[in-house]
Amino acid sequence: MKKTLLSLSVLLLGFTAANAQSDTVMMRKIYDEALVNGQCYQNLRYLCKNIGGRLSGSANAQKAVEWGKKLMEGYGFDKVFLQEVMVPHWERGAKEQGYIISGTKKTPVAICALGMAVATPANGITASVVEVHSLQEVAALGEKGVKGKIVFYNRPFDPRYIETGGAYGTAGDQRRAGPSMAAKYGAVGVIVRSLTEANDDYPHTGTTQYSDDAPKIPAAAISTKAADKLSAMLKGGNIKFFFKQNCRMLPDVLSYNVVGQITGSENPNKFITVGGHFDSWDLAEGAHDDGTGVMQSVEVLRILKTLGYKPKNSVRAVFFMNEENGTKGGLKYAELAAANKEEHIAAIESDEGGFSPRGFTFDGLNAEQIKSLNKKYKGLFEPYEADRLVAGGSGSDVGPLRAVAPNAVLIGFRPDSQRYFDIHHTANDVFENVNKRELELGAATMASLVYLIDTRGF
Incomplete structure (x- = not known):
């Protein structure tokens, strides 16, 4: 009996080795x-x-x-x-325009409409800006802090993730759900820091998902360099933001x-x-x-x-x-x-x-x-x-x-x-x-x- 079991084990090992060799050759x-x-x-x-x-x-x-x-x-x-x-x-339509307005000075910035977003009025939107880092912060500000303003979501990628998809996932709620959250409290528009750790002037598009319980307001991504510039200028005084986009749903x-x-x-x-x-x-x-x-x-x-x-x-x-x-x-x-x-x-x-x-x-x-x-x-x-x-x-x-x-x-x-x-x-x-x-x-x-x-x- 022991000899039979040993023989079966040897045959099984030989079969497994032959399979592995065949797989190695094929790969x-x-x-x-x-x-x-x-x-x-x-x-x-x-x-x-x-x-x-x-x-x-x-x-x-x-x-x-x-x-x-x-x-x-x-x-x-x-x-x-x-x-x-x-x-x-x-459809995106004509290229988007964005400016930081400080007094009489206009500083152009790189933006692009978020996918599925609605257009601004034909003359664009100009409004004061409120910077936030989460959807919960918008809710905490409420109508008093948000109504009539452009909400600027500026939470960056978390660099601690080794697999960068984790950082994308945790930052992505700003783009996906941020516009509708801001609209619930009376915001007139939204700009979102691009979902990347790169520091450059390439704005990142991607879909936003409007909810049924809030108005649809224009929403755009802003490049990381421009986001840093806007954040710094907001700390210095009275800043407004202008953007214009021409997208539409067919x-x-x-x-x-x-x-x-x-x-x-x-x-x-x-x-x-x-x-x-x-x-x-x-x-x-x-x-x-x-x-x-x-x-x-x-x-x-x-x-x-x-x-x-x-x-x-x-x-x-x-x-x-x-x-x-x-x-x-x-x-x-x-x-x-x-x-x-x-x-x-x-x-x-x-x-x-x-x-x-x-x-x-x-x-x-x-x-x-x-x-x-x-x-x-x-x-x-x-x-x-x-x-x-x-x-x-x-x-x-x-x-x-x-x-x-x-x-x-x-x-x-x-x-x-x-x-x-x-x-x-x-x-x-x-x-x-x-x-x-x-x-x-x-x-x-x-x-x-x-x-x-x-x-x-x-």
């Missing part, structure tokens, strides 16, 4: 293909330079959909199709998610999805946010197909539409997954820029499962410096799958985060600020995880 092939013959960088160049910013509902967003579908068809995937989705259509527009698929050889109705969002803000080219994510996603399928790998489960690349100001694409993808009775094993989202890969966060695995996952996969990713496999969130577009696929593992691709919010939502989010090698390494890391999930699961 090396994946990285070699991405680094030697990768196409995500050249595809990103086309998206940024030939199409540009792709705000939902815009003509450029439609051009991107048409090009993205042709790109996937050109790679010869088993299926390429569009998913119809109605999206909001907001009726919703029909748009599309773009989906490419390699159909599973054993389980065609079980899916591993990898994706990013196709839409971007209108200030620049949407390179890191999120051109890199969508181009990495299609590169995952291209790499697997080029290497002749035939997945057991169906693998999809999805270009989601409308993450920036509505998440309609992610909601529609989940809705159709449920309607079509698709079984989703896993979904990976890349929406933190095209920087050097560091690993993944997993939503849907308990502590013991995370421990087991590391035992199986950490050593495989260590040579590529992308071995941080931890519990955490996934992303805005794959998140809605949780409601319709409760057993799916939702995954966030995590690149190095230190530079992302220097660029995020600004006019500086251009192709030239993406590093080719970092982008390709990220695509290979994502392709490797898809391969491992398909062959060995969690």
Whole structure:
């Protein structure tokens, strides 16, 4: 009996070692293909330079959909199709203007309207300014301290966060909910310190979310340099602020998610999805946010197909539409997954820029499962410096799958985060600020995880 158990143990160890060796070889092939013959960088160049910013509902967003579908068809995937989705259509209009007014002196400052914000009156708004650092401070000031004024939210990023997404999350309530909070107490407008730790003159846009229980008032982001200047001048005396913006909401527009698929050889109705969002803000080219994510996603399928790998489960690349100001694409993808009775094993989202890969966060695995996952996969990713496999969130577009696929593992691709919010939502989010090698390494890391999930699961 002991000999039999020993023999079984030896066989099991041999089988495990053979699997690990096979995985090591395959992952090396994946990285070699991405680094030697990768196409995500050249595809990103086309998206940024030939199409540009792709705000939902815009003509450029439609051009991107048409090009993205042709790109996937050109790679010869088993299926390429569009998913119809109605999206909001907001336009920025003419470039915004902002001034700090001190006596007869006007000091121009860099501002931009927040996404989904309303316009100022045609002649702009001029009012006294009250500086605050939290929504609670506005409530404490009440009508007496806020009515008729422009509320200036000036809480900076907390530099103590190692992962900069934490700082973004804790500062973001000023942008998302700040305008409606100020409007409840009679403010006539809001300016918000840009959500970044960078000290520069690039204002950061991003969506504000008006509540139903307050008037909609104009709201703009102000660059960090300008915010510091305004704060200093407020300490010195009687200051007013002027700003003018020309944005407007138009009726919703029909748009599309773009989906490419390699159909599973054993389980065609079980899916591993990898994706990013196709839409971007209108200030620049949407390179890191999120051109890199969508181009990495299609590169995952291209790499697997080029290497002749035939997945057991169906693998999809999805270009989601409308993450920036509505998440309609992610909601529609989940809705159709449920309607079509698709079984989703896993979904990976890349929406933190095209920087050097560091690993993944997993939503849907308990502590013991995370421990087991590391035992199986950490050593495989260590040579590529992308071995941080931890519990955490996934992303805005794959998140809605949780409601319709409760057993799916939702995954966030995590690149190095230190530079992302220097660029995020600004006019500086251009192709030239993406590093080719970092982008390709990220695509290979994502392709490797898809391969491992398909062959060995969690």
